Amino acid sequence: MNFSWWFAKKIAFGKSSKNNLSTTIIRIGQLAVAIGIMVALITLSTGIGARKGIKQKLADFNGHITIKPYNSNQSFNSDSLSIQQDFYPIFTSIPEVTHVQAIALKSGIIRTPDNFSGIVLKGVGTDYDVQRFDSYLVKGRFPNIEKTKISDEVVLPQKIANELHLDVDSSFVTYFLQDTGKPIYRRFKVTGIFSTDIKDFDDIYILGDIKHVQRLNKWDSLTIGSFELFTNNVEKIDQTANKVNEYIDFQLYAQSATSSFTQINDWIEIFDTNIFVVLFIMLLVVIINMIMVLLILILERTHSIGLLKTLGSTNWRVRKIFIYYSIFIMIPGLFFGNLIGISLLLIQKYFKVIKLPAENYYLSVAPVHLDLTQILLLNLSAILISAVVLIFPSYLIAKISPSQAMKINEI
Structure with a gap:
């Protein structure tokens, strides 16, 4: 069994982590992750839904492609x-x-x-x-x-x-x-x-x-x-x-619905830009929050780091423990963020609660597009990107020597 994975799971879900400073830190981190993934999920689903909805309306009324004399x-x-x-x-x-x-x-x-x-x-x-x-x-x-x-x-x-x-x-x-x-x-x-x-x-x-x-x-x-x-x-x-x-x-030519209505197509492309910007901001917020959580956890568990090093653990092994620890913190946040986000989207999809001014959006109801593959990719991307980015702040562990850690604990 991977020692870093096992040890991270122990401190993340063990009883010892429930009654100290890390409890508050973990809850704040999980809340930020939940809000971030919820907003990202709603943005992705409604943005793609709007793009597909407008394209579908253009196509349903005017055909996906029109063939005319040249x-x-x-x-x-x-x-x-x-x-x-x-x-x-x-x-x-x-x-x-x-x-x-x-x-x-x-x-x-x-x-x-x-x-x-x-x-x-x-x-x-x-x-x-x-x-x-x-x-x-x-x-x-x-x-x-x-x-x-x-x-x-x-x-x-x-x-x-x-x-x-x-x-x-x-x-x-x-x-x-x-x-x-x-x-x-x-x-x-x-x-x-x-x-x-x-x-x-x-x-x-x-x-x-x-x-x-x-x-x-x-x-x-x-x-x-x-x-x-x-x-x-x-x-x-x-x-x-x-x-x-x-x-x-050669006397005929085919024109797609999107090229026939360039102004509407330009409006559709705005959704792609908005989706990218919101996803980037939400991912950035989650990453910054997890970096802060990781740094605080490292400082709080300085003695444990010193003890692990004294017992022969390498810097990289200890760093992996805290990276895995941070990922374990993210998982409950991702779960509840997805649960709340998907629930809100399903309510909108079937009950059409949020209305839109059709003269501005070409849609009278906020559209929803739920795709299991996209949801899984969004969550996996958040986990993988966070794991990679957390490698850099975890370098702080290499600066902690066993002797310094033990002295801090004695004081």
Whole structure:
């Protein structure tokens, strides 16, 4: 058995350590470790949760990757594109792509007796992933889209519905401007109201039948505006987009959701910076606290150090005893810090106690992402880094000679 490990365990958990100065020192150290790991855990879980949540919303509404004509304009109106592509309806060449759907966009103006609002009709077909969209429905249902029959049903964002005083089962007229300058109107019926908390979507987009856009643009049924692709990993959509660009025709190009919305993507990257800064500060606090605890314990047990050296222990063996001792002190702090931190995160995840202003954070509820691997890595990193850093202050033990230690005890 490792003597340093055994001896450190004895003094850490033995009865002799319960009724002296080290008891207070140990409790302070454990409290600091518990608070540090709890704050780090909450920061990591909510930061990653926010990043994933915003990316997922962008992807759910706009697709993880969008394929457009290479010379596509930057307006809200789609350019024409043939639906007859090798990758549609199933992108067999790239296994990361799990679903492909065709859409088309057409800008217009909703007019009501009281108000008006500029909108973009996002036309979708029977291949649209309705299940992915259902989580954003506030009320009502998604329109029934059929292959042969054109549907006048649409879903509206809650913001537009409130501004125009529209609700489920309401109807309204939308004007679309043609290339000739002559407006064409269409009457739609509201079947559902949605909210994504992302201003870029909730301010202008309504969803309906793609056949309306095809008729307005005088396209046939094989002409669409673009393709939306979904992948099996939202964190790797940029890499998958590069693969897609290598496969598709040179007249087309693929763009990831994160690159399409650079401003939102920049906001997402702020979370990564915040996570790093908070984790660094918390780790620094824990390390400084453990160094102070170690130094005080060394000074308190000067006689024990002298006795061990007299009995033949080397400086390194004695140093290892105190390093192990400090790690044993950390373990209860880590346990309770994790227990409290994970409990608070689970409460937030299932009861959604903390709300956020959606106009600032693109999320209405503080998100939580719990990953067992990340939790274990966070705890192991705290232990390993502390153990390595504690090697340096433990060098003080080498300065203590047996004779000096015994004299101090006699005094």
